[in-house]
Amino acid sequence: MPSWRSPSGRGLRFCLILIGVFILGAWGLHALGGWTGALFLITPACILLIGVFVHLRHLLARRPVLRLDQAGIAGAQGPLLPWQRIARIDYTGLPYAAWLEITMVVPPGAPDPRSAWTWRRRSRQRIALSALDQALHAPVLHAALRQHQQAAPEHARALDAAHEREQQASDAFHMHLDTLSSRPWAMIGMMGLCVLAWLAGVLAGMDPMTPTPDALYSAGGNAASAVQAGESWRLLTAMFLHGGAVHLALNMYALWEAGRLLTRWVGNRGFLLVYLASGLAGGALSLHFAAQLHVSVGASGAVFGVAGAVSAILLRSGGRYPIAQRSQLITSMAIFIGYSLFYGFTNSGIDNAAHLGGLVAGVLLGLLMAGHPDATTSATQRLTREALGALLCLAAVPALVHTAAPAARDLAHFTANLHEIDAVRNSTHQQLQRIEANRMRQAGHAPGSTAWLDEETKALQAMLTVLRSESGRLAALSWGSDDPVGHYAQAEIAHRHALTEQIKVELEAMRIARSGAPPSAELAARRKAVQASVQQARDALNRRAAEIGLVKRAP
Numbered sequence: 001m002p003s004w005r006s007p008s009g010r011g012l013r014f015c016l017i018l019i020g021v022f023i024l025g026a027w028g029l030h031a032l033g034g035w036t037g038a039l040f041l042i043t044p045a046c047i048l049l050i051g052v053f054v055h056l057r058h059l060l061a062r063r064p065v066l067r068l069d070q071a072g073i074a075g076a077q078g079p080l081l082p083w084q085r086i087a088r089i090d091y092t093g094l095p096y097a098a099w100l101e102i103t104m105v106v107p108p109g110a111p112d113p114r115s116a117w118t119w120r121r122r123s124r125q126r127i128a129l130s131a132l133d134q135a136l137h138a139p140v141l142h143a144a145l146r147q148h149q150q151a152a153p154e155h156a157r158a159l160d161a162a163h164e165r166e167q168q169a170s171d172a173f174h175m176h177l178d179t180l181s182s183r184p185w186a187m188i189g190m191m192g193l194c195v196l197a198w199l200a201g202v203l204a205g206m207d208p209m210t211p212t213p214d215a216l217y218s219a220g221g222n223a224a225s226a227v228q229a230g231e232s233w234r235l236l237t238a239m240f241l242h243g244g245a246v247h248l249a250l251n252m253y254a255l256w257e258a259g260r261l262l263t264r265w266v267g268n269r270g271f272l273l274v275y276l277a278s279g280l281a282g283g284a285l286s287l288h289f290a291a292q293l294h295v296s297v298g299a300s301g302a303v304f305g306v307a308g309a310v311s312a313i314l315l316r317s318g319g320r321y322p323i324a325q326r327s328q329l330i331t332s333m334a335i336f337i338g339y340s341l342f343y344g345f346t347n348s349g350i351d352n353a354a355h356l357g358g359l360v361a362g363v364l365l366g367l368l369m370a371g372h373p374d375a376t377t378s379a380t381q382r383l384t385r386e387a388l389g390a391l392l393c394l395a396a397v398p399a400l401v402h403t404a405a406p407a408a409r410d411l412a413h414f415t416a417n418l419h420e421i422d423a424v425r426n427s428t429h430q431q432l433q434r435i436e437a438n439r440m441r442q443a444g445h446a447p448g449s450t451a452w453l454d455e456e457t458k459a460l461q462a463m464l465t466v467l468r469s470e471s472g473r474l475a476a477l478s479w480g481s482d483d484p485v486g487h488y489a490q491a492e493i494a495h496r497h498a499l500t501e502q503i504k505v506e507l508e509a510m511r512i513a514r515s516g517a518p519p520s521a522e523l524a525a526r527r528k529a530v531q532a533s534v535q536q537a538r539d540a541l542n543r544r545a546a547e548i549g550l551v552k553r554a555p
Helices: 007-033 035-060 134-151 153-180 185-203 213-219 224-228 234-240 245-286 300-316 323-346 352-368 379-402 411-441 450-475 484-515 521-546
Strands: 066-068 072-075 086-094 097-104 124-128
Touching: 007 035, 007 097, 066 134, 072 124, 072 134, 086 134, 097 134, 134 153, 185 213, 185 234, 185 245, 213 411, 224 234, 224 411, 234 245, 245 300, 245 323, 245 352, 245 379, 300 323, 300 352, 352 379, 411 450, 411 484, 450 484, 484 521
Parallel strands: none
Antiparallel strands: 066 072, 086 097, 097 124
């Protein structure tokens, strides 16, 4: 029967956790800047509901996951497959899915068409085990093999021989790989450079979790305006920078998983070629898209290239790899690449152009170097293929750079304006804090007394002077009509203007109190109106601030 300790149970919990994270993030973005940013997180949360429905359907079904007896084997919904018609039984287990792969006997000369929906051969049937407790998967497989051996001994003997050959091929394959590749020092070196770049940024004052666009730009982030101004080195440095610790950790985990496989197949030199070429190609393609307007950072393009190379080698040279391992690896790579691209297309802040550029470069290099693990491939042949791959990279990357349209935004000017706005905000905040601290020190006078009114008036006038002078610094900045930093600066100026009007009303109230006259209804109405104006200006400022999330990176 279905179990919550099954892969479907884990998948359901994972989907629910992600939905909760997305909802909390959407709530936070809505509180900061309205529905515009929140919709980018609500959309994937709604899509994840499909996964919740699929897993719940498996778990809540009140029927057995599979039937296994002397007659044959069947899934929860599929037909009974007689043992005498089964040629082989294989098991595939993934984090959130598992199944038995049943290969049926096809008589000589009989057709074996593909399914129009799944594109699998009709002779290959799957029995899903996703809703079955993980601890029962091995006993189920052993029971199926035992029943198959008893009911169809001739097929079982052939299956045992095939499994033994595959195990021997797998052992020989891995022994051969061990002779071809040394320790993955190239992969470890690239990971070390990424971590060191992040640590250096943190030590230099960069926010470890959410560094600002101007900080990443100053550190060497990719931007079309800078590359077109002659700073081509940014294509290289950007692949070692990351938009925070989470961004770094996700990329390093993916690189560790795919990089070890690629290093074993193509060696450290081949890994370096794929990693650097894919990262450069991804950065160059980004110049046509995200880097036109934003700072682009991350090793994602290089990681996609490594995953693409692994997939290409598996697909082209499948006959040389153990079939069970090949199937699982291809499935894992497809899930990683597909989910990452889907997440990038449905969320803002993701540079999918870099992902696609790196993926295409990695696939091409993988196809070129697919013969590496073959014992018949000489060192000269491997070196020739690597040299050809390097030449292709040297031709493609400059071509992508030179064909990019002129940058839609000057990031140097953009980040300078953003830095100036931050400086003005910090300066204003510090000055207002000093005024407030002095105001508290002078708070010994009785409220309403002449001395108290004098001190309050002096403090409010000082605040008014600070707001006016600092607003002048903001007004002196220049920006384009569609520049989000310009909109942010204008919202900041409007907020300061509303605060100025509020202080003026308070000064008028002080003047009336000093004269001894009672507060008028008109003054109360002005106070209410100016408070509403300040709140509206603050909300608008928060919305504009939410739009300044301008660092393009991967999940």
